[in-house]
Amino acid sequence: MQPHQSCRYNKSKFTNIKTTYKVADIKCDMKNDHNINVNYNKAWRSKEKALENMRGNATALYAELYTYLFMLHNTNVGSIIELQLTANSCFMYVFIALHASIKSWNYCLPVVVVDGTFLKSAYGGPLLVAATQDAGGRIVPLDFAVVDSENDLSWEWFFTKFRKGYRGREDMLFVSDRHESIIKGASKVYLEVPNAFCIFHLLGNIKTKFKKNLKRIKEEFVSAANAYSVKKFNYHMNELEKVNKRVQLYLQEIGYEKWAKVYSTNNRYSNMTSNVAESLNSVITSIRELPIYTMLESL
Template sequence: MKHDHNVEVKYNKDWRSKERALEITRGNATESFTELYSCMYMLFTSNAGSVIELQLTENSCFLYVFVALNFSTKGWKYCTPVVVVNGTFLKSVYGGTLLVVATEDAGGKIFPLAFAVVDLENNKAWEWFFGKFRKAYGSREDMIIVSDRHESIIKGANKVYPEVPNVFCVFHLLGNMKSKFKKNLKKIKDAFLSAANAYTLKKFEYHKQELQKVDGRVHDFLEEVGYEKWSKVYSPNNRYSNMTSNLAESLNSVTMSIRELPVYPTTHILFEVIKGERKNVVDFNARTCTCKRFQMDQIPCAHAIAVFQKCNPDTYNYCSPYYKNENMVDAYKETVYPVGNKDNWVVPDNVSSLIVYPPEGKIRAVRPKKRRCKAFWERKTNSFKQMKCGKCNQTGHNRITCRNPLKN
């Protein structure tokens, strides 16, 4: 207000004005809870078969809400049996925590399964959440739960899913080690991630020994955590390359802009985000998809493949010839022969007598650059920051080139 309109406003009035503006655009945080039942009803009516639960206290106050849409419950059997869970804080007036769970589809994309809004990320909330998740999805063969080392997640998962292994995100575990062990962090990181992603016991043992050489305390810490909790080779069930909780973290990043909203618009927008995540149209004849990948890459996208599985056409007939095996073989059918030793060359005189001279011009005396020149946005220094004089506090020059008189 002072910069744009040159009007002095007291902090209290400014704050109340902002709160009023947010209430107009977002709705009243208190009144939004009264619309929850209507929101949940419309979700269930529009998506028959969904699992939607609203938990209240004895005084009819909001406690928990859980949403698993029908398309997610039906589509999960076509995705990997990996369940990635995570929680993040909400920043509305009443606070709360958003719990999300996701998996990975056939195209390697995020497939959201369920979300919940709870009061706190504690044992009771996570146990309730996993209970509702089991009601919606049950259990699958080779199912595995990936999370960070939050004690409430571990307790809730073990109580509701005692038969399902609960493994840890390697980057969260690496963060725990960074805060616990301060020395040789670079070597610890490289050895730990190599051991975690090793496919064979031989490679795992090699990197484990390297880790022990760097710091024996780290080796003992990881052994205490349990190799099966963080290593791919010791994992009880296949993790399908999901060594981190990035699937759930990515969903959290999508919802970052709505965490300050009241509970009704939060749940409504989450529904729209999940709904819009999978809405694509595939045209066989035109070989197009609304995601644009089919027509631009000339190879069936994940959405087209999902439709192919229902219609049973030959997927390879919809690929560009450049992706087919025949073209691959033909591209490499010719042989590259070495020229052999120079002493054994047989060159005609009319060819060996020809001379090629170097380019015209002087040879530069400066040392040739071996690295490319980085653009200004890649440099560490902020090129957008304008120079400011430490003498007169004005911008556009420094104190060495300053010509302004000193102020008393």
């Protein structure tokens, strides 16, 4: 069987983007269904060809991106859709905030969780997301952006476009991990909005920096972070000091207002972690494998 014949045979396996169909599965099915031994290279080429036929060519779809965004804007009037190119007209950034999300903003919690994840398509790159919750605790995606890399410029660009669509609100708060570019970008564009840290990521930093008594450290840190009174907070911080004084000093240097609920300058509600954005990222795991055109449409 030739590669193009194997490709036709495998095409149906990729109709659903959530289907995981590996090269080893192709080899196994070809052997079981047709009694044909296919080497790894041929099976891989047939998979790539089938994916291209079903989902489009990754390179060609970049060329169609401008047309797609133009039509998306025309059919979603009021959306913020921006495409940034390099000096030699190559792709750099794209930002999408649909009008439906922008309209919902005033009816959601004023807490915006931002996060970045990596795309798995041929050209890769980070996908930046911002999300919040409605009054019922349901996740509301606010915007998506694809950038060349997670750096100071890309995050500042992201927050600039975010402000264009969502502006600011009273008691607004950003929640993120401690990525320096997020912190710089948010503070530069939203000088008046505090940036709080995800306690799960902060706990990961603590585990990396301090190796002993991690179970006790975790218990006291999480309890202190979620404490509703200064008295309760101080109790757990004193207990933490008994376990490891250096951890207590480390958290003090970061700033209690960055991670402790009782010291937060604005209400964090239940957003002590960046789970809102990470849950969104987990839902779109399979979508991250698509070429940019079809990925944006799926999002």
